[in-house]
Amino acid sequence: MDERTINMDEIPELSAGWREFARDFVPGMNRPEHCHREAQLLYAQKGVMLVRTPDCVRLIAPFQALWIPAGVRHSISFLADTEMRSLYFSDDALRRLKHLNDRVRVLAATPLIRELFSALFSKDVPPATALLMTNLMLRLVSDAEELGAALPMADDDVFGALQSEILSRRLWNMSMEEASARLSLSPKTFSRRFNKALGMTWRDWMARARLCASLDLLLSGRTLKDAAFGAGYADQATFTAAFRKLFGTTPGAMQKSARRA
The missing domain is CATH 2.60.120.810 (Jelly Rolls)
Known part of the structure; x- marks a missing residue:
């Protein structure tokens, strides 16, 4: 096996x-x-x-x-x-x-x-x-409340494979130009196809991906500072504001809630 x-x-x-x-x-x-x-x-x-x-x-x-x-x-x-x-x-x-x-x-x-x-x-x-x-x-x-997808993922071998690699390797600094080059597409074509497939821009998806990836750090007991840096944020305040906007709660509150589980 x-x-x-x-x-x-x-x-x-x-x-x-x-x-x-x-x-x-x-x-x-x-x-x-x-x-x-x-x-x-x-x-x-x-x-x-x-x-x-x-x-x-x-x-x-x-x-x-x-x-x-x-x-x-x-x-x-x-x-x-x-x-x-x-x-x-x-x-x-x-x-x-x-x-x-x-x-x-x-x-x-x-x-x-x-x-x-x-x-x-x-x-x-x-x-x-x-x-x-x-x-x-x-x-x-x-x-239970039914939730929408916090992070849309493409179900194909093109964008889907790229997204999985970004998440698993935490490639938060990858630009759209670099991503489009990997797929042998022009930035303009990449942007159009990505927006159509995912319903959001490359920049917005990357921002969400960083926040979703921070969940593992937060819920495994790492500090808020570690989670912020691990998600590619330069400071905790910016991370907290972005996190609250997406998930409707602060990273600290989610971490405390998870500890009760």
Whole structure:
């Protein structure tokens, strides 16, 4: 087996309508395209994941969870040291919540959702209690705020590959001229095609990418100063202002919220 992929047969069988799977990953590892017979609630307790589905590419950070309906093919790339946690739910477990299976959803991982993930994977919860907790989790998922994509990603081998490289190698100083040269395009053509594919300019996307990449530093316990510098900001104040504008909260507040999980 390729050391950078995971054997899908290793996941434990369904029990009482749900099952769990936990695995830690390092940058560069991936789970190749696959699907599950049950719906999946995917969460990164730490780290950042890039999840590709037929309709979209999504960057998932610890303040988010991803709901993937049964049968939807997807692959996962890990851009940082990541503690991945998944819950799987059978059709029977979802008999009263079948509307959840209409599409892939990016959801806000509230403090209670994060607490439940932490407790369910602690292995100290009696089975009957765990079943009650998973029922509560489903109710919270059903009511959770659905989030838009914080960072649009192109689902192709041109812009998508370039974006993944920028994120994994933190190439924050790459100019549009350098990026267009890599793709053998003129800056004007690159700009037009990029805007059409991503719905935003190269400059705006790079600014968002830097902020999204800072999430891993923040949520792994690094200082605000380290997160700011790691995202390519010269000072903490500018970083905080940009972070609040995109995520609606300050880096410090998000870090404190994550510590309660």
